[in-house]
Amino acid sequence: MNTLEKIKKTLESRESRELFEFATISAKGIRRNPDDKLDAGYRQNFAVDVDRILNSLAYTRYIDKTQVFYLIKNDHITHRVLHVQLVSKVARTIGRFLGLNEDLTEAVSLGHDIGHCPFGHDGEKILSGLCQSGNMGSFHHNVQSVQFLEKVERKGRGWNLCLQTLDGILCHDGEVHNRQLKPDREKTFVTHEKEISERKSNINLSTMLIPMTLEGCVVRMADTISYIGRDIEDAIRLGMIKRSDLPEKCVSVLGSTNGAIVYNLVTDIISNSFQQEFITFSTKVSDALWELKQFNYARIYMHMKIKKNLDAIKKLFDLLFERYIDDLRKENRSSVIFSKFLFNMSEDYIKTHKNEEIVRDFIAGMTDQYFLSQCPEKIRPEFQVLQ
DSSP states (O other), X not given: OXXXXXXXXXXXXXXXXXXXXXXXXXXXXXXXXXXXXXXXXXXXXXXXHHHHHXXXXXXXXXXXXXXXXXXXXXXXXXXXXXXXXXXXXXXXXXXXHHTOOHHHHHXXXXXXXXXXXXTHHHHHHHHHHXXXXXXXXXXXXXXXXXXXXXXXXXXXXXXXXXXXXXXXXXXXXXXXXXXXXXXOOOOOHHHHHHHHHHHHTTTTTTSOOOOSSHHHHHHHHHHHHHHHHHHHHHHHHTXXXXXXXXXXXXXXXXXXXXXXXXXXXXXXXXXXXXXXXXXXXXXXXXXXXXXXXXXXIIIIITOHHXXXXXXXXXXXXXXXXXXXXXXXXXXXXXXXXXXXXXXXXXXXXHHHSOHHHHHHHHHHTOOHHHHHHTSOGGGSOOOEEOO
């Protein structure tokens, strides 16, 4: 055994001694395709997953993926590249105090939104309608995140990430409100595939997906913690709401600034989840958070300034989807779907994906700016300048 292998053994031994008894040990990472070279090396499983996600092309495109406020000119509003970093920081902080695996929380955090398409959740709803019309099932960004990492990245070879990482990404559902989450530990890749199929088919949507690890549960809570106050700050900055508009009950429990909201939510989770087999908020804090979510939905996410260009965006999605379907049918090799997406793509990907699925993957991977660049200039919506 060489020096590096000895260091790995030391790190694994330290995890076994120092992490919480229900934490996920790196040595327990399960890959779909066993990697003897990786197993024999010195790097730990979830740290490898972090590096693979960071080096994915999909991660690079986070830089121009809208979080909430699309087609708005302002250098200080949150984009997904910042959001996933904030989620990672919050999740790792919680995980450190609870004795969990920080590498796994980081991997899930950084990869959880890779499947988001242009123009945020509005774009997701539009693309979902197109997917259903194309008999592909509905479109969900968490499912698409797994699709990119497993079947699209590296020209169709994927990154061969651990099940625990992929499961956390699939189950992150930060928009769903939970007071408490207890891991569904008995999962396999068979279970994973079933959950993906059911979500795309809208089967058992009333039964939410539960992460298989405490780390995945933490990331799901951290997702909410990271966006709830940040979206409020962005909306205030853009003149959509005033700080005095925030519900008094929420302010009395959580505070009125993003910093206070994050601190109070993180502190509450740590205090109530320490040495537990679940991750939980207190009832009081959970109720205040739920009310704040309702406020954000009504006063921010449905704001007319955000929805102003929704009809125009839908027409552009329809236009591009039909154009690329037609290019594939006619084998128009001059089309960007051939030159920018399918060039050197693996035969396995091409054989296992019908035209509609290829177009879905191509459009879902686009940044907002690239999407607009593919549309006729005369029908592109203009950016708003909000103070």
